[in-house]
Amino acid sequence: MKKVLFKNVLLTAALATLSSAGAATLVFGANGDPVSLESANITDGISILVQRQIYDTLVDFKNGTTDPVPGLATSWKSNANATQWTFNLRRNVRFHDGTPMNADAVIFNLSRWWDKAHPFGFRDQGRTFEIVGELLGGYKGDPTAVIKNIVKVDAYTVRVDLNKSSSVFPNVIGSGYFGIASPTAIRKDGAKYGTPASKAVGTGPFIFQSWRTGDRVVLLPNKLYWGEKAKVDQLVIRSIKDASQRLNELKAGTIDFTNDLTPDALRNIQNDKNLVAVKRPSFNVGFVSLNNRNEFLKNAKVREAISMAINKKEIAEAFWNGLGISNASFVPPVLAWANSTKVPTDYKFDPAAAKKMLADAGYPNGFSIDLWYMPVSRPYFPTPKPIAEAIAADLSAIGVKVNLKTQDWAKYLEDRNKEPGFDMYMIGWTGDYGDPDNFYSAYYGPNASDDINWNPPELQKLLEQGRAATTQAEKAKAYSQIHEITYNAKYRIPMVHSNPLSAARTYLKGWVPSPLGSEAYNTISLVGKK
Amino acid sequence: MGSYLIRRIARTLLVMLGISLLVFVFVRSIPGDPATAMLGERATPQSVAALRTQLGLDKPWFFNPSNPLDAQYPKYLAALAQGDLGSGIKSNIPVRDELGSRFPATAELSLAALFFALIIGLPAGILAALRRNSVWDNLATTISLVGVSMPVFWLGLLLSYFFAVKLGWLPPSARLGNESTLEPITGFYVLDGILRGSPADAWDALRHLILPAIALGSIPLAIIARITRSSLLDVLGQDYVRTARAKGLSQRTITLKHALRNALLPVVTVIGLQAGALLGGAVLTETIFSWPGIGSWVYEAISQRDYPIIQGGVIFAALVVSLTNLLVDLSYASLDPRIQYR
Numbered sequence: 001m002k003k004v005l006f007k008n009v010l011l012t013a014a015l016a017t018l019s020s021a022g023a024a025t026l027v028f029g030a031n032g033d034p035v036s037l038e039s040a041n042i043t044d045g046i047s048i049l050v051q052r053q054i055y056d057t058l059v060d061f062k063n064g065t066t067d068p069v070p071g072l073a074t075s076w077k078s079n080a081n082a083t084q085w086t087f088n089l090r091r092n093v094r095f096h097d098g099t100p101m102n103a104d105a106v107i108f109n110l111s112r113w114w115d116k117a118h119p120f121g122f123r124d125q126g127r128t129f130e131i132v133g134e135l136l137g138g139y140k141g142d143p144t145a146v147i148k149n150i151v152k153v154d155a156y157t158v159r160v161d162l163n164k165s166s167s168v169f170p171n172v173i174g175s176g177y178f179g180i181a182s183p184t185a186i187r188k189d190g191a192k193y194g195t196p197a198s199k200a201v202g203t204g205p206f207i208f209q210s211w212r213t214g215d216r217v218v219l220l221p222n223k224l225y226w227g228e229k230a231k232v233d234q235l236v237i238r239s240i241k242d243a244s245q246r247l248n249e250l251k252a253g254t255i256d257f258t259n260d261l262t263p264d265a266l267r268n269i270q271n272d273k274n275l276v277a278v279k280r281p282s283f284n285v286g287f288v289s290l291n292n293r294n295e296f297l298k299n300a301k302v303r304e305a306i307s308m309a310i311n312k313k314e315i316a317e318a319f320w321n322g323l324g325i326s327n328a329s330f331v332p333p334v335l336a337w338a339n340s341t342k343v344p345t346d347y348k349f350d351p352a353a354a355k356k357m358l359a360d361a362g363y364p365n366g367f368s369i370d371l372w373y374m375p376v377s378r379p380y381f382p383t384p385k386p387i388a389e390a391i392a393a394d395l396s397a398i399g400v401k402v403n404l405k406t407q408d409w410a411k412y413l414e415d416r417n418k419e420p421g422f423d424m425y426m427i428g429w430t431g432d433y434g435d436p437d438n439f440y441s442a443y444y445g446p447n448a449s450d451d452i453n454w455n456p457p458e459l460q461k462l463l464e465q466g467r468a469a470t471t472q473a474e475k476a477k478a479y480s481q482i483h484e485i486t487y488n489a490k491y492r493i494p495m496v497h498s499n500p501l502s503a504a505r506t507y508l509k510g511w512v513p514s515p516l517g518s519e520a521y522n523t524i525s526l527v528g529k530k
Numbered sequence: 531m532g533s534y535l536i537r538r539i540a541r542t543l544l545v546m547l548g549i550s551l552l553v554f555v556f557v558r559s560i561p562g563d564p565a566t567a568m569l570g571e572r573a574t575p576q577s578v579a580a581l582r583t584q585l586g587l588d589k590p591w592f593f594n595p596s597n598p599l600d601a602q603y604p605k606y607l608a609a610l611a612q613g614d615l616g617s618g619i620k621s622n623i624p625v626r627d628e629l630g631s632r633f634p635a636t637a638e639l640s641l642a643a644l645f646f647a648l649i650i651g652l653p654a655g656i657l658a659a660l661r662r663n664s665v666w667d668n669l670a671t672t673i674s675l676v677g678v679s680m681p682v683f684w685l686g687l688l689l690s691y692f693f694a695v696k697l698g699w700l701p702p703s704a705r706l707g708n709e710s711t712l713e714p715i716t717g718f719y720v721l722d723g724i725l726r727g728s729p730a731d732a733w734d735a736l737r738h739l740i741l742p743a744i745a746l747g748s749i750p751l752a753i754i755a756r757i758t759r760s761s762l763l764d765v766l767g768q769d770y771v772r773t774a775r776a777k778g779l780s781q782r783t784i785t786l787k788h789a790l791r792n793a794l795l796p797v798v799t800v801i802g803l804q805a806g807a808l809l810g811g812a813v814l815t816e817t818i819f820s821w822p823g824i825g826s827w828v829y830e831a832i833s834q835r836d837y838p839i840i841q842g843g844v845i846f847a848a849l850v851v852s853l854t855n856l857l858v859d860l861s862y863a864s865l866d867p868r869i870q871y872r
Binding site: 025036133248414448 | 563581584631664694698704819826827835
């Protein structure tokens with residue numbers, strides 16, 4: 001009798017495990033809706049995140065790092081001066097619609113992004129593929145374009161010829177924007193491809209199931225995935241714009257994990273035994289830009305004084321709750337190899353010296369200046385206004401009177417580039433691929449914003465060298481020189497490299513947040529979710 | 531009545547035309563355009579200019595001397611006449627499709643909020659009027675004051691935290707549970723659950739509807755309670771009520787048959803006005819409760835400067851408000867036979 005009972009209990013337990021395993025739905029709370037599920041036609045984090053589940057990129061990155069590893073390409077190599085990159089593709093990989101992934105498919109994708117005349121680019125329908133312009137210098141035929149030609153070597157080999165040397169090309173083409181989609185699906189759906197009215201088709205660990213705009217995207221596991229197969233039966237990515245509400249949902253157990261919480265939520269998460277706080281590795285920089293067109297800021301001593309007057313450490317502690325570090329580098333800590341050893345690791349904080357420096361510069365009584373703060377929250381500046389107030393308070397201590405200003409985000413971005421620009425303003429950057437080029441070029445490169453009126457030719461030359469460098473040593477040499485020049489000039493003063501705050505229920509295992517902002521969820525399992 | 535209707539509809543169309551022009555000019559007068567918004571931190575003057583050209587934003591607004599048909603507004607109007615509202619600039623999703631899926635969400639929420647406001651607000655107002663200066667009256671007045679002055683987003687988060695996180699009675703946000711497979715028919719999910727013969731889905735949808743409806747309904751509730759109270763008090767003091775009382779009618783008959791019917795006229799007007807306010811208030815409620823409606827959608831589009839979505843959303847909202855007002859005007863006649871349509 002006892003035995004039978006025991007058996008029954010076991011059986012029931014087994015059935016219960018089976019049935020709960022049979023309905024393992026992984027629910028992610030995203031801070032909004034994807035804009036489009038079409039690769040290279042997106043720039044927002046949520047679209048990249050959703051796509052990352054559906055598509056693979058040629059080059060992938062090792063979990064939790066920015067180190068390139070094989071993706072759809074099993075290997076890649078360049079010629080001696082890094083102007084030709086050859087990618088060997090993975091064999092026997094099929095898109096979710098059953099069509100084969102091969103050189104033709106890869107070339108189809110690359111070409112429609114890069115070639116404005118491609119018949120399946122649908123540019124007349126509002127496709128912009130603007131990221132190709134931003135990360136790859138431009139489109140087919142543009143004088144600044146990085147890509148010169150795309151060549152099919154054989155059925156599983158693709159060669160990309162470049163206009164100038166670039167050792168970072170594999171990293172760029174591996175960034176989340178460049179997922180390889182099924183050409184058949186694109187041909188079939190035409191300009192509708194990537195909208196909720198079509199099915200996004202890739203080779204990734206999850207298969208697109210449905211998309212209710214403003215609400216959720218539902219994905220199913222790809223049972224034939226070439227890599228690590230997903231451990232859940234369904235992935236639901238919900239759109240929950242409000243950060244407090246994402247925390248509410250997580251606490252209520254209606255979502256399993258989420259991103260982009262505000263730093264002040266940390267304590268709340270740590271006090272809940274059902275939750276764990278997850279720190280994403282930092283891959284951003286928040287900084288203050290000083291404009292060379294301003295008569296005071298033209299003076300190197302004034303910039304030096306301003307830099308010394310701001311208590312960056314304390315500001316980072318106060319507003320990021322320990323979820324960020326302050327140092328003297330423009331690149332995040334994972335790229336620390338690009339920093340110069342001749343530059344101090346931290347900016348000096350010394351109000352007395354700053355006041356003296358200001359007097360030396362000819363302004364013993366200080367002056368008045370505008371500081372613009374962002375009207376939106378970003379991981380690198382979660383609460384721009386109070387941060388700006390803290391900076392203003394520090395500067396007022398040395399006699400610099402700061403007028404705090406802000407305006408609507410789109411206008412802010414427009415006006416900073418319009419002469420004369422802002423005196424001082426807050427801005428930042430989150431990286432796309434693991435190379436210092438991504439950070440420095442964005443703000444000092446030939447296509448950078450014209451907000452500080454300072455861009456010496458030697459810096460341009462070094463940036464070019466950095467991009468072309470084929471060995472790590474050469475690269476480190478170029479970027480450490482850039483670090484020295486930019487540090488000494490003090491036109492952009494880094495305030496913080498933050499760790500964006502994520503959180504999960506304790507039963508969620510195997511989540512490895514990527515510094516690059518999004519990662520595939522095929523490694524995640526739910527252990528004992530009720 | 532027939533000619534009145536035709537005139538009203540013609541006037542509505544004219545209003546729509548005016549609104550299309552206004553919103554067209556307004557959205558383009560806001561500094562920053564879709565190109566700057568899309569490029570974000572990456573925006574450089576060159577990249578913005580290139581994107582503007584590609585999006586056709588460099589074309590003249592009203593008249594292109596070299597090619598009269600190639601200007602933004604005439605093109606927009608021509609498409610509008612065919613019922614084509616364009617597509618979201620970035621998403622390429624047709625605005626019409628998106629309205630089709632989002633309007634029912636907003637309508638369901640607004641109707642639920644209005645229902646909540648009425649079932650609480652009307653009795654509270656009536657009670658307050660009948661028991662003037664009593665505890666009930668003070669209570670109703672206080673509650674309505676609190677209701678009007680409480681910010682919707684704060685009330686929303688509070689409700690969500692208390693009923694979803696602390697008590698676990700209701701879901702914190704969204705329209706359906708995570709594993710729901712309900713296929714919409716009308717887009718009103720509670721109704722769809724019933725139509726699909728799935729009480730579980732209807733119940734799920736209803737549970738999700740309760741908190742946002744309360745948050746959105748709190749302000750109309752307060753207004754309805756106050757208007758009902760003052761209107762009923764006003765009517766109760768009139769001669770015909772005194773006459774009725776003199777004839778020996780019971781208080782109940784007087785209130786329900788004579789006074790209430792007349793007292794409701796201004797309440798109906800307020801409900802009509804609230805239709806517009808609900809659409810506006812829905813922005814915050816929808817954002818807090820992840821409700822995929824028109825409010826949060828247009829709000830997002832404004833920060834992205836997505837012109838077709840803003841234009842389509844505003845024109846559509848104006849149409850809904852116009853039609854609601856028409857309905858309200860028509861319902862006057864059934865409440866007050868003295869009103870005639872000319």
